[in-house]
Each structure stands twice: as structure tokens, then as C-alpha cells.
Amino acid sequence: MPPGITTLAADTPTLSAANTGFMLICSALVMLMTPALAFFYGGMVRVKSTLNMLMMSFISLGIVTILWVLFGFSLAFGTDIGSVVGWSSDYLGLSGIGVTQLWDGYTIPVYVFAVFQLMFAVLTPALISGALADRVKFTSWALFITLWVTVVYFPVAHWVWGAGGWLFEMGVIDFAGGTAVHINAGAAALGVILVIGKRVGFKKDPMRPHSLPLVMLGAGLLWFGWFGFNAGSWLGNDDGVGAVMFVNTQVATAAAMLAWLGYEKLRHGSFTTLGAASGAVAGLVAITPSGGAVSPLGAIAVGAIAGVLCAMAVGLKYRFGYDDSLDVVGVHLVGGIAGSLLVGLFATGGVQSEAKGLFYGGGLEQLGKQTVGVFAVLAYSLVVSAILAFLLDRTIGMRVPEDDEISGIDQVEHAETAYDFSGAGGGTAPRTTSSAPGGSAAAKTKKVDA
Template sequence: MPPGILPLADGLAAKATLSPANTGFLLICSALVMLMTPGLAFFYGGMVRVKSVLNMLMMSFISLGIVTVLWVLYGFGLAFGTDTGGVIGWNGDFAGLGHIGLTQLWGTSTVPVYVFAVFQLMFAVITPALISGALADRVKFTAWALFVALWVTAVYFPVAHWVWADGGWLYKLGVIDFAGGTAVHINAGAAALGVLLVAGKRIGFRKDPMRPHSLPLVMLGAGLLWFGWFGFNAGSWLNNDDGVAAVAFVNTQVATAAAMLGWLAYEKLRHGSFTTLGAASGAVAGLVAITPACGAVSPLGALATGAIAGVLCAMAVGLKYRFGYDDSLDVIGVHLVGGIAGSLLIGLFATGGVQSRAKGLFYGGGFEQLGKQAVGVVCVLLYSLAVSFVLAKAIDLVMGFRIGEDEEITGVDQAAHAETAYDFAGAGGGTAARRTTAHGETLTRKVDA
């Protein structure tokens, strides 16, 4: 069984042999998870203003480059190498992935080490990309790239070891995290808050309209995330032999649907409308919440988890206005709150009959599993928050984390990438009319000849 999963039947895979079917299954799941990062880029890119689209796309896309290189060099070894004190791992054979047999199996699983490594790589790639949504419009691209490299090294790799490696201390404690409620979503959401304390607010926050420039892009991104998430969750069981992956797949769909409806219901009651942004955000909230729980609950438990998370996250996105932090695209409201909700609800809804024998409060397990889940939530949250703040502060002191005020007003796309997402004046038979706003932004409008 994969690290971080408590086997239902002792010794189920004690004499594992390589399974071509499971290997192919996990390779497909790895490709699905890789697609989630471009999907996230579209999801975030549609929610920002025109002048920041390319930068938002690049903040996600660059993670594919940086994290892949670091994972091969040392990240896989730190996250899944031989345990040291429950805190970190290391295995020299994993450095550079150059001393691994082609058919060498991962632990007691039926898939090669290489396949497990590339599957886990895709989790490592998307986690720092999630953080970027909190920082739209205002950070230096070079500072962000450096932060990604430092953050995965100091935060993601150790936390992944805690949660999923055989010797990780949260794994040994019995914390259930099927596919990343703590290691991915709480980790990223807490990091977003830590970096925001350094980066500060956007110019015009709570004064200027900062509406999404392309809701179709948001919906496209949400759809790609939903699609890829089946690989994210079902693939985390590493095989398709015993029905657990199938349950995880079904629960992913059920919780996402319930969360979308829950968010829309709250939105209708609170604001009077069913919005496309609400539908997309609700779906993502459900995906986040079911991620840790999809192998522990029944479909009815998944429905409850999704509905609860949809409403909680819809409520949480407004906290930034109450407390004054500028979480541009609601990473804290969706990923941190959704991750906490999904992780804790395992302590209520775990049936004891899917991935493990652990039972939640409503299935006769008392408060034991809920307590373990709370330990995992609090420890990952505090560690990620503290280290992320320190890393961002250090980068800010050395090279500055934010772009200049004039560059922010003009647009980070031009400042960082010397490009614009759309050529409003380039097509067919018109001339370009330009005007400058009170904030110094140049707006271009096509005028027909």
C-alpha cells in the first residue's frame, strides 16, 4: 500500500509483483495530475485583470520547471527516502534518480519506483502553484521563482515525508490524508497567508474594482481541475485491484457536485444570484475538501463533506475584507479552509471499511481519529505559515518581493514579461483609441473604420 495509507487487510501486498495494469493506471493518473497545473493557471488567469493574465499563468507554469528539476536532484529523496526521526528522509539512490532499477517496485506496491516518483512529482509541482493565486498583480517574477525553489525544499518535501512516508511522524500517528488535504492544500493555504504578511495589499485594494477579466477562462480552468482531480485522488491508492480507487473516484465526483450546489445556495441567499464564479469556486472547494477524505468515507459522507465545505468556503472568502489581508484569488478561503474542513470531517465520517479500519465519531470511533486529524491540521498549518513568512521576508530583504508602484499600476505583464495577453488593436479594419485612467492605466479600445 502507498505511504500514508493504512491498509485494510494486513499483508495484502506482502508478496507484490509488478503489475502492468497498475503501472499503466498510475502513469495515466500522473498525466492527469500534470494537467491540473495548466488548469490551475487558466482558473487563476481568468480571475485577474487583463494587465496581469500572463504573469498569473506563468506563476503556475514556472513550477513545472523548477520543481521538476529539484525533485530529480534531491526532492524525491528528501520526501520519500529512508526516514530520519520521522521528520525527513534521504536515500542516495534517489538523488538524480540514477540508481533505481527499471522494474524495482515501490515498497509493497505493484508499480515501479520511477512511476511512483513521477506521480508524486506532479503533487509537488501543483502545491506551490496554488500559493500564487494569493499574490496576483504585485510580486516580482524572479522573487516568486526563488520562493518556489526555497519553499518546496524547506516546506513541501519535509511535510510530504511527515504525511506519506512510512516513517513520517504524522503517518505513524495515524493521520489520514489520502491525497493531500494537509500536505497540499493546508500547506499551500497557510503558506499563502505567510507570504501575504510580507507582500502586503495591492494598490487600490477595497477601492478599485478588481473583477475577473474572463469568466470563460475560469470555468475552463475549473473543468480541467475537476477532470485532473480524478487522477489526483484515485491514483493515490497506486492500484486498482481492491475497489478503493473506485470509491475515491466516486467520492471525488459526489463531493465536488455537492460543494458546487452548497456554494451556489449560499451565494443566492447571501447575494441574490447564482454566479459562474461561484459555481467554479464551489467545485474547487469540494475537490479540496474531499482530497484527504476520499478513501475514508462513503459516498454519503462525501456528499456531506462537499456540501459543508462549499458553504464554509463561500463564507470564508469574505474574511479578507473583515481582517484586511489581500488574498487576491481566495487561496486561504478555498484551499486552507477547504483543506481543514475535509481533514477534520474524516474524524466524523470515516467508515472504517474503505482504506483503513479507522472510524469517525458518527461510526462508533469516538473522538480518537478526530483528535489525530486535528494534530495534523494544526502542525502543518503552523509550520508552513512560519517558514513561508521567514522565506518571503528573507527574499524581500535581499532583492525585494514586490514590483514597483508604477509597474503595478501599468501591469505586471509588461513589467515582468514584456508582453500582453490580448492585442486589442491588431485585427481587421479598425483603429485604436487610447485613454489614460486616473490611476495611470492605459486602456485600448478598437474603433471601427
């Protein structure tokens, strides 16, 4: 056999049971992040909106899954068309894919890559929902998800990660979704809230979280699931890059949580559980695009910078008057921008690629590429999302009536409440009445229904 053919055969990837199993586990971890997000957001709203907040995340699991199978995977990862979108008829309905057919250049089946990326597609629109708490019709939200993933998420995923996508070909680094997921969702949230307006009582009523334990549970589960989100994005374990990303995910998240709490203590005088949870999420967001390019020391810097910037940013809604209910803009948009741009400063050139940041002798080249990626995705998602929200608002309406918003969106949209206290306590309660002749102080205890 000619040497050239022998070498080619040796270089041809073969299915790896280890990598395949690892990626299936990572896919399950990323799926867990959507229910975790539901808990995180659900605890942050008032009691009367809890179920609606949970459902706004859960419905994404249904809608996006079906769209992904029908045509979403083809649009995002099919054969490139003009560097803007993909398309492959074999991917429609996932019907033309062989059981052992490998994702090009990797040792995992196409099916495994498709289901891993599906979980990213499910999570991203769910992130938007936190900005719209208390006031959006559930049917309108479901239709918005359908339209948004079709015209925004699927094409942007191709730009950033698809072979031939224009940002991918430019060399923009986005390891696991700083632009495609977090900036995309944060910009979309801003676009929608600028169209639909503020909640009733914004800047007047306290609107405090009803269950901080639920918030902490959600944040902890997000942190856990994020290891699959980040480390899995290298699509295997053959060269150690995924391990670096795993370490950097933990390190940056810890640094961001501490930085947020430190800022909070200096600014407001207290270390809050909500600040700890929000700081952790800010660190997870920021390390998502950058963790495969920086060292653990760089991850500390990325996390600390993002923690402070996001803590500062959440107050901007009061200054500028936009009602970002649960700080999606302040955490996901700002955190995604920070993490993506910091690649241009802290990339070592020794992990996922040879691209170096400014602090490692790479000059401004990579920072320039990152800036283009950040603002291209931000502008596209912001404008298109606002247009979609405007069209839905003018046709079927995006918001529930004001009276329904005040009384509680859970009962109006779902005919349920998160907590049923009607049977609390049970049994009977004692009541003391004076019943002695002549109005004496003698007392008799009666039993009445609670």
C-alpha cells in the first residue's frame, strides 16, 4: 500500500467510546441547566409570578427541541451558504445521518454533536425570559421563542461555530458561547424590553425575590451543569484542553463570586445571598468564551473583572429606565462582552489555539477580532429581537392586561399558584369565649374550623 494512503488511513478519526460517553454526559449536564435556570429565575420573582417564570424556561425544552430536529441543526451546522447560514438536506429531521457517522474531524457521532448543541439552543432563549418577568403572555412568549431561534440563534450559531461561518473564519474565539449564547440572549432581552415597557410599579414597588433558597439552588445547579457546557465544548478529552476549561470554569466562577460580594460590601454594606448567586453566574458567563484561551491565573482575572463589572451594571436599569426584571442585561450581556473581549488581553496562545492576547505579546489583533464578533452579534440580536417583539405586540399582543399583571400572572396564564396554603395547619384551632352567667370571667374553650 502506498505510504500516502497508509498515512491517510492512520489519520482518519475513528469512533471513540470514551469521547462519545463523555459528550453524552455533558449533553445531559447542559440539559440540566435549563431547569436550573428556571429555579434561579423562579426564586427571584414574587410569589404571584413563580410558576410563569418556571414555565418560560421549561417551554423552551419543548419548542426548541422540535425545531432543532426539523431544521435548526441544518441551519446552524449544515453546509455553509454565503458565510451566513448553513443548510444540509441530510440534517432535516436528522433523517439522513448514519448511526456511526462521525462529526467531521472528531471521534464522536453526528448524533452526539447534534444533541449537545441542541441543549445550547434550548438554554439560550430561556435566558431571555428573566428580563420579561411578570408581564408577558405565555402564548406570545412561545411564539417569540419559535421565531427568535429560527432567525437569530440558528444563524448566529453558524456565524460563530459553523464551518464557513464568517466569524468562525475570521478567527473570533468563542469557546462555548460568550457571543452565540450570552451576548445573543442579553441583547435580545434588551431589545424586547425596550418594546414592551416596564412592569407596573417599576422603581416604586420593592419586587424582592420571594425565595432566596430557590435562587441558591438554581445557581448551584447552574454551576454544576456549566462544567458540561464548557468542558464539553472541546468535543473530546484527547489533548487536555477540556481539562483546562474545566479548571478555569471553577476558578473564574469563584473569583467572580468573591469580587461581586466585595463590591457589594463596599457599595451597600452587606454580603447577600443574591449577590453570591449572581456573582457566580457572572463568572460562569465570562469564562464561557475565554476559558479555553487563558491560564488559571487569567481565569481569576476574567472572573474578578466580570464580577465587578456585572455588579455595577445591574443598577444601570434604574439610571436609564429600562426594566430588566432579573438582570439578564447586567449579567449575561455585560458578562458575555467582558469575557469575549478579555480573550484579546489574556489569551496565552498555548491552550486551544496559538492566538495570543495583548498581555502575551499578541498585540491588538485578537482583541480587534473579538470586538467585531461582540458588536456584530449584539447589534443583530438587538435589532431583530426588537422587531420580532414589535410585530408580536402589534398583532397578538405581548403583554398581559395591567389588572392581570397586578393580580398575578400565574393564575391568569396557568390557572395555578406555586404555593397552596389552603390546607396549611389542618385540624382545628382553639378559641376562648366568655360564657359564664352574669358576664363572669369564667372561660370555655370551643373548637372551630381552621
